[in-house]
Amino acid sequence: MITETNRLILRPFTEPDIPALFLMNSVPEMLTYIPMEPFTHEAQAADIYHNVILADYAKHGFGRWAVHHKDDNKVIGFCGPKYLPEFNKVELGYRYFPEYWGQGIGYEAAQAAVDTFQPKFNIDLFIALILHGNQGSEGVAKKVGMSLFEQNEYLGHKVHVYQREF
Template identity: 65%
Template sequence: MIIETERLLLRPFNEQDVDALYLMNSNPAMLKYIPTAPFTDREQARELFHNVILQDYQQRGFGRWAVEHKADNRVIGFCGPKFIPEFNEVEIGYRYFPEYWGKGIGTEAAEAALSVFPQFGIKQTIALILEGNLGSETVAKRVGMYWREHSEFMGHKINVYAKIL
């Protein structure tokens, strides 16, 4: 486990989370502001786990973390750091199943994640948020991030938020 809050456990993803990863990456509502095509096969989630998530853990010592809702023992999304080569910075990213939106989960998980970033040698972080994603911008502001600039990422216009830890 990385950190625990009143309602959540943030922990590394494991092989048993492949189905949750598939659902997170195939749900159109969850992908509205994510610049990638939806998954169409569970094997894509398995590849994401092995070729991206585990690789990040091994190479950097950190990566996206599973967010488990303690009340229902279910992975409900992710929150955590990822090194973004295009910016040469570490991003905090987060995404949750729609039934958990509007309940303060995003803020709770992001605050917890940011509190442990320094343990991983992360001294500052950014959030790359596609234009129009007001929910993610609200979370970024609530955890003390400030708007830094307009930019582009993966061919999309984004707002970059930042925070020194």
């Protein structure tokens, strides 16, 4: 476990989470502001787990974390840091299943993640890349103390870059 709140546990992804990773990357509503094509096979999620998530954990000591809902006893999304070499900075990223939107989960998980950045991982500055129009994600970024730093491009899309320093 990385950290927890009253409702949530943030922990490293494990192999049994691959089906949830598949859903996070195939549910159309979850991908509205994500510049990628939806997954069509669970093997794509297994590839991300083995070759991206585990690689980030090994290389940086951190990476995207599973957000486990205590009452529902299941993974409902992800939240956590990822080093982006294109920006030479750590990004706070988050994504949740639509049935959990509007319940304060995004802020709750993001704040718990931010509270662990400095003491556990020595992350002193982090960013969030948010596609234009994603007001929900911008709201979460602002609530955890981030402010608009610049507009840029990422993967061929215009993004707002939010930033926070400790």
